[in-house]
Amino acid sequence: MTEPQNRTGAPDDSAAGEVSTRLNGLLRSIDEAPLWSQETADTAPGWLDLAHEAAYADDQPRARRAVQSGLKAPGSERPEHRLALYRTLATVLAASGENPEDAVRARAAVLREVGQPHQAELEVQLGAMLLREPESFDASVLAGVVEQERDVDPRDTVLVDALVALSVARVEEQRAEEAVDLLREALRALDARVAAHAVVSSGQRISVTMFLAHVLLMHQDGDAAAATATELLESGCNRAVRAAMWMVRAVVAQQSGSWDDAAEYALRSCELYARLGVRPGAASAAGLLATVSQTAGQNHQAVLAWRLAMQQAEQGEISESIALGLALGHQLLEVEDFREAEEVLTGLVRRAEIMDDSIALGRALVDLGHALRHQDRAQETLEHWDRAADLFTELDFLEEAARVQLATGALLSREQRQDEAVVRLTRAVEIARRLERSEAGVLPQALHALGHVLSERGDTDGVRLLDEAIELAKSASADWHHADYTDTRARALWALHDGPAAVSTALTAADLYAASNDRTAAQQAELFAAHVLLEQSKAYEAASLFRLLADDGSTAASVRMAAWLGLAQALELTEDEPGAAEAKQRAEEIAAELTDDDAENPDPTDGAGDSDAPQP
Numbered sequence: 001m002t003e004p005q006n007r008t009g010a011p012d013d014s015a016a017g018e019v020s021t022r023l024n025g026l027l028r029s030i031d032e033a034p035l036w037s038q039e040t041a042d043t044a045p046g047w048l049d050l051a052h053e054a055a056y057a058d059d060q061p062r063a064r065r066a067v068q069s070g071l072k073a074p075g076s077e078r079p080e081h082r083l084a085l086y087r088t089l090a091t092v093l094a095a096s097g098e099n100p101e102d103a104v105r106a107r108a109a110v111l112r113e114v115g116q117p118h119q120a121e122l123e124v125q126l127g128a129m130l131l132r133e134p135e136s137f138d139a140s141v142l143a144g145v146v147e148q149e150r151d152v153d154p155r156d157t158v159l160v161d162a163l164v165a166l167s168v169a170r171v172e173e174q175r176a177e178e179a180v181d182l183l184r185e186a187l188r189a190l191d192a193r194v195a196a197h198a199v200v201s202s203g204q205r206i207s208v209t210m211f212l213a214h215v216l217l218m219h220q221d222g223d224a225a226a227a228t229a230t231e232l233l234e235s236g237c238n239r240a241v242r243a244a245m246w247m248v249r250a251v252v253a254q255q256s257g258s259w260d261d262a263a264e265y266a267l268r269s270c271e272l273y274a275r276l277g278v279r280p281g282a283a284s285a286a287g288l289l290a291t292v293s294q295t296a297g298q299n300h301q302a303v304l305a306w307r308l309a310m311q312q313a314e315q316g317e318i319s320e321s322i323a324l325g326l327a328l329g330h331q332l333l334e335v336e337d338f339r340e341a342e343e344v345l346t347g348l349v350r351r352a353e354i355m356d357d358s359i360a361l362g363r364a365l366v367d368l369g370h371a372l373r374h375q376d377r378a379q380e381t382l383e384h385w386d387r388a389a390d391l392f393t394e395l396d397f398l399e400e401a402a403r404v405q406l407a408t409g410a411l412l413s414r415e416q417r418q419d420e421a422v423v424r425l426t427r428a429v430e431i432a433r434r435l436e437r438s439e440a441g442v443l444p445q446a447l448h449a450l451g452h453v454l455s456e457r458g459d460t461d462g463v464r465l466l467d468e469a470i471e472l473a474k475s476a477s478a479d480w481h482h483a484d485y486t487d488t489r490a491r492a493l494w495a496l497h498d499g500p501a502a503v504s505t506a507l508t509a510a511d512l513y514a515a516s517n518d519r520t521a522a523q524q525a526e527l528f529a530a531h532v533l534l535e536q537s538k539a540y541e542a543a544s545l546f547r548l549l550a551d552d553g554s555t556a557a558s559v560r561m562a563a564w565l566g567l568a569q570a571l572e573l574t575e576d577e578p579g580a581a582e583a584k585q586r587a588e589e590i591a592a593e594l595t596d597d598d599a600e601n602p603d604p605t606d607g608a609g610d611s612d613a614p615q616p
Helices: 013-029 044-056 060-070 079-095 101-113 117-130 136-149 159-172 176-195 204-218 222-233 239-255 259-276 279-295 299-315 321-334 338-354 358-373 378-394 398-414 418-433 442-456 461-475 479-495 499-515 519-535 539-551 557-573 577-593
Strands: none
Touching: 013 259, 013 279, 013 299, 044 060, 044 079, 044 239, 060 079, 079 101, 101 117, 117 136, 117 159, 136 159, 159 176, 159 204, 176 204, 204 222, 204 239, 222 239, 239 259, 239 279, 259 279, 259 299, 279 299, 279 321, 299 321, 321 338, 321 358, 338 358, 358 378, 358 398, 378 398, 398 418, 398 442, 418 442, 442 461, 442 479, 461 479, 479 499, 479 519, 499 519, 519 539, 519 557, 539 557, 557 577
8 A cells, every 4th residue: 555645734635535435435344344353373473463453452352362372373382472472461361350470470481491580580570560550669669670670681681571661650650751761772672682692572672662652652752653653564563553553643644734644544543443343443543534534624524434433432332432423413513414413413312311421411412403403493402402501500511501501592582582582691691600710701702692682672781791792802802702792782782773873883893803804894894884874864974985895896795785785875865866876787787796605785784693603
């Protein structure tokens, strides 16, 4: 298989097509294709690889059977293979909570046979310390052993194993840099042992190097991690190691923005893990592929990858399966496949209920509500969101509770159920006020939405709430929201019949939008100001503002068309019939050139209250 060539970071559509094809094939065939767990081997090294792969798949009985078969297979007479098989058996037993002493002693007997009695004795003494994640006491002992063994004959020493075990402890202590140094020393010590004609376990260099690649990745040394992974991939390592190293390369490619490479490497990892039956690895690789696909704008590919991740997690009975299902549901919403999203999320709601997972249930209900809202099933949406809000409130997840109340209020407002909308938005504000300042980003949004609805109902409290939202946006240096909330304030003032204040506030909003580099929003605010002037029978002032917008070549076409139409109305009021006719003609010319996407004439008096409509 050739290496991916795109290093630019830009998504390659042809590469995406190939990845999607392979994902579809994997999804279709995974239940039918025989797993490699059914394979057998003819030699001791072959059985050793199968034992390692079974251990990766957390299939301890199969790993033990593979070791036992390996000890009887051709090649088992070679001490390096027997050492590796007994070490694998001891590790599997320790991982299962069983006593590995017999396997440790059998390995020690082989070491004595080849003239390495010091190593044999220390391995028996250290026992499970070399097989499990060391505890704090173990780490102290191992550190002492390392110091002692550095001065021992490299042919007969436990230095390599002690260094690796100590590096595991350092990783657990968040001391990745020290762990890297220990592992590099272990590789040098291993080379010294080989040069001294010591008998070492077959595959020991591969296992140490694989751990080094992972620790380098933790240490944020992506280049070194990728180089180490590549070294292993070129070494003829077993399939489980290859799957892990493709995953390392995928993560490094993702971090560098090489989306095509990251997708390819993650898929290779997933393909290997899935056939090996390593469900957690396959789910993780598919999840990374989904994330990369989303970032690269390959949303349909992301759906396939999330679906595969959820499938693998469910088959492996992995606790993260609900979280992966939520990601799939959310991605289906992104690609606007609302019926499929409804099906996936309905299933997740049932599973979360059975598992009594209130957090996942609340989040599934929120996204299920969105899926139904897009199918014009507002009442069902409201029922799900009410339930989600109650769950989040009970859990004291106040920000999420406030966002759901905010979304519910916005939907009720769109449904013209203003009294109910006010109740929900008021509740959103009350909850948001209970948040810590650092978590209170939802408060200005809630104040904004409630202020808009109240003002539309003729309640002057709406402007007060909008003023509070504006002050919060200013204090947070949220410049665009400052402009947006000011724009809504202008429309609120017009709804409250304060025309002069509405005009001046709209022009202020236009200046704020321009300062935030949103020229289109600025033009729409100016268009609103012009219409308010026109409604106040200030035809000359309105005409001047309409003409400025209409004559500006940078004005959005739909806004320019509305400006020409507004100018025509203003000129008619000033009895300039030829000018009005020309303005109408110009508007018709622009209308004929508009695309479907921008053909709608913007309503300059429409409130902006949904501009930051929540997506909880």
